[in-house]
Amino acid sequence: MKTIADTWPVVKGDYRVGNPQSRIAVVTLASSINPRPEAAIWGSSKTENLGVEKIIANVISNSNIRYVLVCGTESRGHLAGHSLLAIHAHGIDEKGRIIGSKGAIPFIENVPEDAVRRFQQQVVMIDKIGLIDPKEILKLVNKYKDKGEVYQEEPLVVCAPKKRRTALAIPSSGDIIVSDEFVMDSMAGTVCQAETSSSAIESS
Numbered sequence: 001m002k003t004i005a006d007t008w009p010v011v012k013g014d015y016r017v018g019n020p021q022s023r024i025a026v027v028t029l030a031s032s033i034n035p036r037p038e039a040a041i042w043g044s045s046k047t048e049n050l051g052v053e054k055i056i057a058n059v060i061s062n063s064n065i066r067y068v069l070v071c072g073t074e075s076r077g078h079l080a081g082h083s084l085l086a087i088h089a090h091g092i093d094e095k096g097r098i099i100g101s102k103g104a105i106p107f108i109e110n111v112p113e114d115a116v117r118r119f120q121q122q123v124v125m126i127d128k129i130g131l132i133d134p135k136e137i138l139k140l141v142n143k144y145k146d147k148g149e150v151y152q153e154e155p156l157v158v159c160a161p162k163k164r165r166t167a168l169a170i171p172s173s174g175d176i177i178v179s180d181e182f183v184m185d186s187m188a189g190t191v192c193q194a195e196t197s198s199s200a201i202e203s204s
Helices: 050-060 082-089 113-122 133-146
Strands: 015-017 024-027 042-043 068-072 124-129 182-185 190-193
Touching: 024 050, 024 133, 050 082, 050 113, 068 082, 068 133, 082 113, 082 124, 124 133
Parallel strands: 024 042, 024 068, 068 124
Antiparallel strands: 015 042, 182 190
16 A cells, blocks of 8 residues: 655645654644654644644655654744644634634635544644653654554545636726736826726636
8 A cells, every 4th residue: 555645745844854654743833843863754833724734734645644743832823733733633614714723813725624534533643732852852753653553544645726816907097007906107196096807817
């Protein structure tokens, strides 16, 4: 059985790859702690939305990972660690909000619900928020790096949807584009709102 996605890690971020066969991933939240090669992947996470999404995407695309160690100092306001634990414990609601999260904007937009469920089923969370001692963290990594079996399903790769793109508004008057909303008539020295035709908006 295939255990690691071809392009793993599948999402870019602030992390270092160690041993992809390891059973443990390490999230150091807002702390910068030197990565150890014994972990499958090791990196920080400071946000309760994109940060959580990237962790889920990179974990479920490697079936070897069965534990996620959450350590380091929590990010103020965002509460990335708390949100990561909450989504594992409770999932998301119909609006994509992480149930139980106290983060400022705990909404998941680029990871589908089935990927969240896979994350919940595949890994066990190790809550050590606040722990910054590298020696203690390494002890935990060594304890879990070879523990348990590979997850019984092949890697699940999540592809984030493309963001909608808006073309610049087409000005109906004025000869200088100030922004996508305003144009300037250099002769009159006035700035006015540009008119936008329906054909000026496109999505990709």
